[in-house]
Amino acid sequence: MISKIIPDFSISQIAHSGQCFRINEINQSKVWQVIAFGKLLKIQQQENNIVYFDCSAEDFSEIWVDYFDLKRDYNKIKNIIFKLNDPYLIEAIKYGHGLRMLRQDLWEMIITSIITQQNNIPRIKSIIERLCAPYGLNFPSADILASFTEEHYKQLGLGYRAKYILDVARAVDNNQLNLNKLEKMTYKEAIKYLKQFPGIGDKVANCIALFGLHKTEAFPEDVWIKRIIKEQYGSKFDISYFQEYAGIVQQYMFFYERNKNKRLA
DNA sequence: CTGCAGGCCCTTA
DNA sequence: TAAGGGCCTGCA
Numbered sequence: 488m489i490s491k492i493i494p495d496f497s498i499s500q501i502a503h504s505g506q507c508f509r510i511n512e513i514n515q516s517k518v519w520q521v522i523a524f525g526k527l528l529k530i531q532q533q534e535n536n537i538v539y540f541d542c543s544a545e546d547f548s549e550i551w552v553d554y555f556d557l558k559r560d561y562n563k564i565k566n567i568i569f570k571l572n573d574p575y576l577i578e579a580i581k582y583g584h585g586l587r588m589l590r591q592d593l594w595e596m597i598i599t600s601i602i603t604q605q606n607n608i609p610r611i612k613s614i615i616e617r618l619c620a621p622y623g624l625n626f627p628s629a630d631i632l633a634s635f636t637e638e639h640y641k642q643l644g645l646g647y648r649a650k651y652i653l654d655v656a657r658a659v660d661n662n663q664l665n666l667n668k669l670e671k672m673t674y675k676e677a678i679k680y681l682k683q684f685p686g687i688g689d690k691v692a693n694c695i696a697l698f699g700l701h702k703t704e705a706f707p708e709d710v711w712i713k714r715i716i717k718e719q720y721g722s723k724f725d726i727s728y729f730q731e732y733a734g735i736v737q738q739y740m741f742f743y744e745r746n747k748n749k750r751l752a
Numbered sequence: 753c754t755g756c757a758g759g760c761c762c763t764t765a
Numbered sequence: 766t767a768a769g770g771g772c773c774t775g776c777a
Contacts, residue, residue: 505758600758607757610775646773651760688760709758741758 497585651686
């Protein structure tokens with residue numbers, strides 16, 4: 488067990504931030520289970536910044552420090568946003584004080600982001616559970632997912648997205664979609680490249696860029712973000728001020744808008 | 753019963 | 766370039 492004092496960190500907020508679907512609280516025990524990179528991590532956190540990680544020192548430094556983006560100074564980013572003196576953003580940052588931009592696996596994020604389109608979180612989670620069930624802690628690789636039929640994915644509840652999943656898995660399996668090349672691209676190149684593939688439009692491409700490629704300038708505009716921009720900013724919201732932090736700003740906005748009327752830790 | 757959930761694709765004009 | 770209909774499924 489490793490304990491760390493980590494500012495700007497709330498496992499509960501991260502779990503409810505919508506960027507990941509394999510972090511869950513175990514039976515309201517305040518113990519959280521994280522599945523990523525073929526590992527299962529249990530985390531505990533009281534009402535403070537002391538976080539307990541149930542893992543080896545090696546896994547902590549080689550996997551989880553990176554996964555939870557612990558090297559980034561979120562206070563610095565918050566201060567940049569505070570300087571704008573934007574009342575909505577100030578509230579959003581206060582509300583989502585412990586959010587983190589997780590550094591998740593690219594392939595997993597490609598599939599996950601496609602699944603999320605026109606979908607709701609409980610259903611997204613259950614589909615991902617069924618998709619991963621035969622492989623335990625590992626997310627199924629492209630060659631595995633390319634070996635199924637469209638009908639198989641429809642049975643998992645993917646609906647019209649079944650074809651997208653199969654096509655993208657085949658594209659990665661035959662190297663038409665080259666993940667190594669994708670990882671070396673700039674943000675703009677990556678978006679253009681990703682949008683060539685079926686089922687990947689502007690929003691999904693930006694989710695992949697932000698969550699899977701860690702391009703923090705990506706700013707996915709889903710219905711929630713569009714609603715904020717329309718209702719709070721008169722349909723005019725210039726993200727250029729934020730530059731490489733736009734994606735992190737998006738997380739604060741999204742989390743606040745979705746949860747501000749709920750009672751959440 | 754409708755409407756909608758972290759959109760995308762295709763067709764028109 | 767912009768607008769609009771259809772699409773899987775599950776739940777309020």
